[in-house]
Amino acid sequence: MSQPSNRPPREFTHLYKGVRFPWMAPRSSLEALPTFQVRQDDIWLLTYSKAGTTWTDDIVNKILLYSGIRTDDDPDIDSAPYVEFSIGPQSNQELLSAAPSPRVITSHVLPEFLPTQIYQNKPKIIYIARNPKDIITSYLYHFKVIPIDEDYTSIRSIMDHFTSGNIIYGEWPCHVIHWWKKRHEENVLFLKYEDMKKDLKSAVAKIVQFLGINLDSKTITLIAEQTTIEATKQRKIKPKDYLLKKFNLSTDTSPFVRKGMVGDWKNHFSVVESEEFDKWYKEAMGDIDLTFQFE
Ligand code: A3P
Numbered sequence: 001m002s003q004p005s006n007r008p009p010r011e012f013t014h015l016y017k018g019v020r021f022p023w024m025a026p027r028s029s030l031e032a033l034p035t036f037q038v039r040q041d042d043i044w045l046l047t048y049s050k051a052g053t054t055w056t057d058d059i060v061n062k063i064l065l066y067s068g069i070r071t072d073d074d075p076d077i078d079s080a081p082y083v084e085f086s087i088g089p090q091s092n093q094e095l096l097s098a099a100p101s102p103r104v105i106t107s108h109v110l111p112e113f114l115p116t117q118i119y120q121n122k123p124k125i126i127y128i129a130r131n132p133k134d135i136i137t138s139y140l141y142h143f144k145v146i147p148i149d150e151d152y153t154s155i156r157s158i159m160d161h162f163t164s165g166n167i168i169y170g171e172w173p174c175h176v177i178h179w180w181k182k183r184h185e186e187n188v189l190f191l192k193y194e195d196m197k198k199d200l201k202s203a204v205a206k207i208v209q210f211l212g213i214n215l216d217s218k219t220i221t222l223i224a225e226q227t228t229i230e231a232t233k234q235r236k237i238k239p240k241d242y243l244l245k246k247f248n249l250s251t252d253t254s255p256f257v258r259k260g261m262v263g264d265w266k267n268h269f270s271v272v273e274s275e276e277f278d279k280w281y282k283e284a285m286g287d288i289d290l291t292f293q294f295e
Pocket residue numbers: 047048049050051052053054055134137138139141227228229230232255256257258259260261264
């Protein structure tokens with residue numbers, strides 16, 4: 001498997017403490033992140049990129065709307081801002097500091113970059129994990145729409161960067177294993193994308209229960225129906241404005257809603273790529289008792 005290269009940062013990515021980040025997560029935000037004030041009633045949605053973040057954000061937002069905890073359903077309001085992003089005149093950390101509770105906060109960063117208070121104040125943490133072959137496949141299409149790095153154009157190149165850790169947000173095994181080990185902690189809900197696909201109503205019910213919210217079974221079913229991939233596609237979630245402007249995207253093209261299936265990697269990986277990946281995966285995961293459904 002390829003070694004981490006020392007390529008110079010591309011136009012849209014940069015290195016911070018040895019990890020590659022996209023331009024939306026600038027050094028200033030990453031430097032401020034460890035001291036960001038975490039509230040006990042925050043809901044943190046933590047994922048590796050392409051693991052189903054937008055989907056879960058949508059589910060959590062609907063739970064808060066249907067339970068009356070939130071009242072806004074304005075698509076222009078960011079319902080779960082990325083804590084590491086700074087896009088406008090104010091950083092998301094500044095915007096979030098002024099936001100009312102309960103805040104829903106998203107992040108892709110590796111555990112060591114998170115605010116230290118996340119481990120002390122114990123907000124609710126929802127972690128979504130997805131099989132890495134589908135993450136790589138999803139990345140292929142994501143980077144077609146948002147070309148942040150000239151190297152991310154084939155399964156081979158993305159896979160090589162993914163396995164070397166020289167990809168935006170860094171090493172996937174460190175991310176997923178950290179939260180898997182914390183899955184029994186009271187304030188952590190660890191879900192797998194594949195299980196959500198298999199039984200979305202149960203996944204919604206688990207999130208509702210974890211958040212300590214009272215919602216009847218009919219509403220839980222409704223939320224599950226409204227957040228299937230088919231329903232999500234029909235609603236045409238448009239990309240955020242900063243992405244539209246920066247990459248001149250069409251509002252119909254969302255890199256966050258595509259096929260939404262388990263096992264699409266089989267349509268993209270060659271046999272050789274798949275075998276190479278499996279070898280790396282076995283070594284990288286060691287004897288950890290975390291398994292994924294790959295098809
Ligand atoms: P695919 O590219 O494999 O289709 P993220 O939001 O973390 O970037 O993840 C994006 C992935 O989640 C994409 O995967 C996207 O299609 C999938 N996704 C988005 N909404 C979904 C939904 N309602 N159900 C299932 N998958 C969904």
